[in-house]
Amino acid sequence: MSSTASGNARMNREKSQQIFAKAKQLMPGGVNSPARAFGGVGGDPIVFDRAEGAYLYDVDGNKYIDYIGSWGPMILGHRHPRVVDAVKRAADRAFSFGAPSVGENILAQLIIDLVPSIEMVRLVNSGTEATMSAIRVARGFTGRAGIVKFAGNYHGHVDSLLVAAGSAAATLGVPNSPGVTPGTTQDTHIGRYNDVPHLEQLFAQHGSEIAAVIFEPVVGNMGCVIPSPEFLRSLREITRKHGALLICDEVMTGFRVSIGGAQQLYGIEPDLTTLGKIVGGGMPIGAYGGRADVMKHVLPAGKVFQAGTLSGNPIATAAGIATLEQLRETPPYEYLEKISAQLEAGLAREATQANIPHVITRVGSMLTLFFSSVRPQDWETASQSNTARYASYFWGLADRGIYMPCSQYEALFISAAHTPEDIEATIRSAAEVFKTLA
Ligand SMILES: *Cc1c(COP(=O)(O)O)cnc(C)c1O
Numbered sequence: 001m002s003s004t005a006s007g008n009a010r011m012n013r014e015k016s017q018q019i020f021a022k023a024k025q026l027m028p029g030g031v032n033s034p035a036r037a038f039g040g041v042g043g044d045p046i047v048f049d050r051a052e053g054a055y056l057y058d059v060d061g062n063k064y065i066d067y068i069g070s071w072g073p074m075i076l077g078h079r080h081p082r083v084v085d086a087v088k089r090a091a092d093r094a095f096s097f098g099a100p101s102v103g104e105n106i107l108a109q110l111i112i113d114l115v116p117s118i119e120m121v122r123l124v125n126s127g128t129e130a131t132m133s134a135i136r137v138a139r140g141f142t143g144r145a146g147i148v149k150f151a152g153n154y155h156g157h158v159d160s161l162l163v164a165a166g167s168a169a170a171t172l173g174v175p176n177s178p179g180v181t182p183g184t185t186q187d188t189h190i191g192r193y194n195d196v197p198h199l200e201q202l203f204a205q206h207g208s209e210i211a212a213v214i215f216e217p218v219v220g221n222m223g224c225v226i227p228s229p230e231f232l233r234s235l236r237e238i239t240r241k242h243g244a245l246l247i248c249d250e251v252m253t254g255f256r257v258s259i260g261g262a263q264q265l266y267g268i269e270p271d272l273t274t275l276g277k278i279v280g281g282g283m284p285i286g287a288y289g290g291r292a293d294v295m296k297h298v299l300p301a302g303k304v305f306q307a308g309t310l311s312g313n314p315i316a317t318a319a320g321i322a323t324l325e326q327l328r329e330t331p332p333y334e335y336l337e338k339i340s341a342q343l344e345a346g347l348a349r350e351a352t353q354a355n356i357p358h359v360i361t362r363v364g365s366m367l368t369l370f371f372s373s374v375r376p377q378d379w380e381t382a383s384q385s386n387t388a389r390y391a392s393y394f395w396g397l398a399d400r401g402i403y404m405p406c407s408q409y410e411a412l413f414i415s416a417a418h419t420p421e422d423i424e425a426t427i428r429s430a431a432e433v434f435k436t437l438a
Contacts, residue, residue, distance in 0.1 A: 077417020128156025
């Protein structure tokens with residue numbers, strides 16, 4: 001890697017490099033999730049020590065403005081006092097019961113109150129568990145096997161959904177990970193995001209076998225890609241017409257693009273919704289829920305098996321409750337819109353001034369700067385970006401104390417703890433970096 005692709009001498013990251021060298025001997029690729037491994041930008045991942053508000057501190061003592069927020073959960077910023085307090089009080093009572101506790105009722109009630117289409121909910125431990133379970137319930141409910149997912153949409157590492165999950169291969173039923181068998185994915189049909197005629201064609205051919213369509217209502221996992229109103233409308237109409245369920249994967253967008261998620265923002269009426277990230281306030285929680293008549297098929301009310309030793313964990317639910325209550329009582333969404341628009345306008349202005357071809361997509365506090373001249377609307381158009389340029393941009397900003405997503409194909413997130421001054425400092429640094437890219 002060149003010096004620009006792995007950081008330069010502006011910052012000392014010796015300890016980080018030592019720890020990561022050791023990590024590589026202990027864990028595959030040195031990480032516990034591949035999105036952290038800097039595969040998209042080269043060089044060694046930065047190892048962090050602590051976080052506060054909008055800032056991260058690495059093990060060498062360098063400070064960064066954080067634009068990933070743990071990939072979405074930290075909408076209130078790190079260590080929000082209300083959440084810290086709730087977690088401490090919960091830890092004083094119990095770590096885990098493996099039996100009912102009242103926090104589960106409180107979090108379930110909050111989810112049902114806030115997310116328009118959810119009448120009944122089940123708590124799990126991750127977004128992956130949520131989507132995996134929602135698919136199983138949809139299949140159990142409809143008695144059908146087929147599912148439709150869209151190329152470039154990511155729904156966690158569920159076997160049957162690891163097809164065209166941000167990959168160029170948009171071929172029917174071909175898995176994109178070794179270990180995922182063709183048998184597992186043979187019922188998975190790949191749609192094209194924002195492509196209504198293609199969706200109609202899929203249903204014309206396979207409509208009677210399809211249990212559900214799962215989709216990201218704003219895509220974050222191929223960079224931020226915005227749905228067209230026609231696409232959202234046809235998703236609902238076509239699934240309804242063919243007796244398939246519509247699963248809105250709001251693991252990223254839930255409580256992010258509005259308090260009621262993308263379904264509230266756009267008026268989507270899904271049958272099932274999956275949640276994660278913000279719903280746990282930084283602790284491991286996922287959830288799936290929706291129509292009561294569908295959710296009543298889940299064991300022990302119904303026959304579709306789904307379980308979890310640590311599901312509804314009292315410490316994790318305490319973090320989730322504190323986060324959602326804070327969002328409900330002091331909604332940050334207007335403020336987030338304001339500072340996110342400020343970042344968008346500043347980045348656009350400086351990139352234009354430096355003659356850097358770019359497209360910026362944004363919904364609320366989710367944003368991607370694509371180094372591309374094509375406005376992305378599906379995987380094909382999103383994947384035309386200049387990823388080498390993104391890598392230089394990433395490291396240029398990292399060396400100036402700004403931590404962006406380590407891939408062109410991940411949205412950045414802004415938190416309520418970011419100040420207009422943080423945004424201005426980011427724009428100034430980006431302006432410097434753009435000049436080195438031209
Ligand atoms: C992050 C994400 C998931 C997976 O959640 P995990 O908690 O990482 O398992 C699923 N769907 C979407 C849309 C996501 O952004």
